Amino acid sequence: MRFGILGTGTVGQTLGSKLLTLGHEVTLGSRSANSQAGTAWAQASGPRARAGSFAEAAEFGELVVNATPGTVAPAALAAAGAERLNGKVLLDVSNPLVFAPDGSVTLDPVNTDSIGELIQRTYPRARVVKALNTLAAPVMVTPARVPGRHQLFVAGDDQPAKQQVTELLVSFGWPAEDILDLGGIQSARGMEMLMPFWLNLMRHYGHTDFNYGLQVAG
Amino acid sequence: MRFGILGTGTVGQTLGSKLLTLGHEVTLGSRSANSQAGTAWAQASGPRARAGSFAEAAEFGELVVNATPGTVAPAALAAAGAERLNGKVLLDVSNPLVFAPDGSVTLDPVNTDSIGELIQRTYPRARVVKALNTLAAPVMVTPARVPGRHQLFVAGDDQPAKQQVTELLVSFGWPAEDILDLGGIQSARGMEMLMPFWLNLMRHYGHTDFNYGLQVAG
Numbered sequence: 001m002r003f004g005i006l007g008t009g010t011v012g013q014t015l016g017s018k019l020l021t022l023g024h025e026v027t028l029g030s031r032s033a034n035s036q037a038g039t040a041w042a043q044a045s046g047p048r049a050r051a052g053s054f055a056e057a058a059e060f061g062e063l064v065v066n067a068t069p070g071t072v073a074p075a076a077l078a079a080a081g082a083e084r085l086n087g088k089v090l091l092d093v094s095n096p097l098v099f100a101p102d103g104s105v106t107l108d109p110v111n112t113d114s115i116g117e118l119i120q121r122t123y124p125r126a127r128v129v130k131a132l133n134t135l136a137a138p139v140m141v142t143p144a145r146v147p148g149r150h151q152l153f154v155a156g157d158d159q160p161a162k163q164q165v166t167e168l169l170v171s172f173g174w175p176a177e178d179i180l181d182l183g184g185i186q187s188a189r190g191m192e193m194l195m196p197f198w199l200n201l202m203r204h205y206g207h208t209d210f211n212y213g214l215q216v217a218g
Numbered sequence: 219m220r221f222g223i224l225g226t227g228t229v230g231q232t233l234g235s236k237l238l239t240l241g242h243e244v245t246l247g248s249r250s251a252n253s254q255a256g257t258a259w260a261q262a263s264g265p266r267a268r269a270g271s272f273a274e275a276a277e278f279g280e281l282v283v284n285a286t287p288g289t290v291a292p293a294a295l296a297a298a299g300a301e302r303l304n305g306k307v308l309l310d311v312s313n314p315l316v317f318a319p320d321g322s323v324t325l326d327p328v329n330t331d332s333i334g335e336l337i338q339r340t341y342p343r344a345r346v347v348k349a350l351n352t353l354a355a356p357v358m359v360t361p362a363r364v365p366g367r368h369q370l371f372v373a374g375d376d377q378p379a380k381q382q383v384t385e386l387l388v389s390f391g392w393p394a395e396d397i398l399d400l401g402g403i404q405s406a407r408g409m410e411m412l413m414p415f416w417l418n419l420m421r422h423y424g425h426t427d428f429n430y431g432l433q434v435a436g
Contacts, residue, residue: 104404110329111414112322150433155418182418186322190415196329197408200373200400201432209435214419215368217427 004029004061006054006076008037011093011137012067016041018141020048022171029057031079058084063091063164064126070096070115070192071108077119086125089161091168092116092188093132093140095195105199107192116188120157127161129154130188131169134198136208143173143211150211152179155187180214222247222279224272224294226255229311229355230285234259236359238266240389247275249297276302281309281382282344288314288333288410289326295337304343307379309386310334310406311350311358313413323417325410334406338375345379347372348406349387352416354426361391361429368429370397373405398432 001024005012008030016026027050028038038051050060058064058080068076073094077085096115098106109118116130131154132140139145152174156162166179182191194212202208219242223230226248234244245268246256256269268278276282276298286294291312295303314333316324327336334348349372350358357363370392374380384397400409412430420426 104330106329111324146433146435148433180419180422182422187418190413190418193411193414195408196411200405200408201398204398204400205434207435211433213431213433215364215366215429215431216423217364217425 001025002060002062003027003065004057004059004063005065005067006057006073006080007067007069008035008041008051009067009069011140012065013037013041014137014141015065015067015093016049017045018172020045024048025060026050027052027057027060029054029076029080031076054079055081055084061088063089063168066090066092066094066119068094070094071098073115073119074122077123082123082125085123088126089158089164090119090123090126090128091132091165092119092128092130095133095192097195105196107195110193111189114186114189114192116155116192117185120185127156127158128185129156129158129161129165130185130191131155131165134191134194135211139209139211141172145209146211148213149175149178150213153182153187153191154179155182155185155191157184219243220278220280221245221283222275222277222281223283223285224275224291224298225285225287226253226259226269227285227287229358230283231255231259232355232359233283233285233311234267235263236390238263242266243278244268245270245275245278247272247294247298249294272297273299273302279306281307281386284308284310284312284337286312288312289316291333291337292340295341300341300343303341306344307376307382308337308341308344308346309350309383310337310346310348313351313410315413323414325413328411329407332404332407332410334373334403334410338403345374345376346403347374347376347379347383348403348409349373349383352409352412353429357427357429359390363427364429366431367393367396368431371400371409372397373400373403373409375402
């Protein structure tokens with residue numbers, strides 16, 4: 001299958017490389033068609049890997065992944081173009097983190113909105129699924145880095161799109177029973193609002209190889 | 219030990235009753251000195267249970283618990299009075315939930331502030347510890363309602379105060395190793411921002427007997 005990934009950072013590259021190992025074709029998209037990060041990744045990753053502009057990646061992908069920072073996502077998706085997203089599953093893994101000079105980290109949008117909702121509103125014909133924004137990139141593609149049972153969450157208004165993303169995550173190595181459907185895209189709000197807590201946990205543990213393992217009565 | 223609990227709702231009553239079973243004395247405080255909920259609880263709970271005003275509960279407590287809704291907490295603490303909080307451990311278990319007519323739930327304050335921080339700023343001589351705001355009241359006092367290992371979080375600027383709260387939580391039945399210190403009171407922000415996600419999980423599971431069981435590498 002052909003994937004277009006918007007974003008050439010750690011998340012985009014990590015997801016792209018995983019998809020290649022699963023036999024897919026991947027184009028990583030960036031603001032410029034020949035970004036250093038994207039080009040270097042593609043050259044190191046073999047013939048099924050390409051780099052290009054946001055528009056080229058979106059055009060290429062049967063499924064499009066937003067792996068840009070949430071604060072950049074609106075501009076990246078505008079560059080990708082609505083006509084290249086229409087009807088496609090758009091997997092949004094972003095968090096709209098704002099880093100202040102004093103070291104504090106906040107979210108924008110937050111509380112009354114989320115980047116997942118904003119994207120779905122802006123591109124009503126894209127089939128937006130929020131997922132994978134609640135854990136570090138290495139754990140996304142190698143769940144066994146973290147011991148025991150731990151969970152992923154999906155949210156979105158399009159049930160078949162969520163099912164398709166769930167199957168993709170299962171192909172990454174996630175047990176289907178550990179992928180929780182939290183409902184419509186509005187639940188992206190709660191998922192994105194986990195980030196400040198996650199950052200506190202990262203500071204507490206001193207690394208990012210952890211995840212939420214929900215314990216539930218009977 | 220003498221506890222003053224601000225708030226006569228489910229959380230205040232549940233914590234109060236647990237403290238009584240552990241041999242403590244408890245006064246539940248409310249806006250009016252003889253609230254129906256507080257009086258009924260005290261009458262049903264034996265000689266070590268009392269009900270009174272916010273000021274009476276704060277005066278009574280060697281340790282004070284804020285179990286009012288976060289949106290009510292500033293007024294409740296003002297009624298309690300700074301002079302009755304000075305030097306005391308103030309355990310803040312609240313979440314500043316705002317319920318909108320359309321059913322959506324948001325937080326206020328959020329993102330750049332939290333009710334825990336706001337309380338510590340407003341009462342600099344109180345020793346504020348944020349804890350227990352991340353799970354349902356029955357689980358707070360009976361962790362075994364939820365199977366397996368699952369965690370509590372504490373945040374606050376006063377290390378001995380956090381230690382005292384941690385010991386209290388251990389007396390509730392929480393293993394010390396499952397009480398995570400997330401740092402200063404600013405970490406209350408991330409803890410309170412868990413609420414929208416927690417509400418999504420409640421909807422997903424259909425009950426509140428669940429908790430976060432962090433899975434961590436190595």
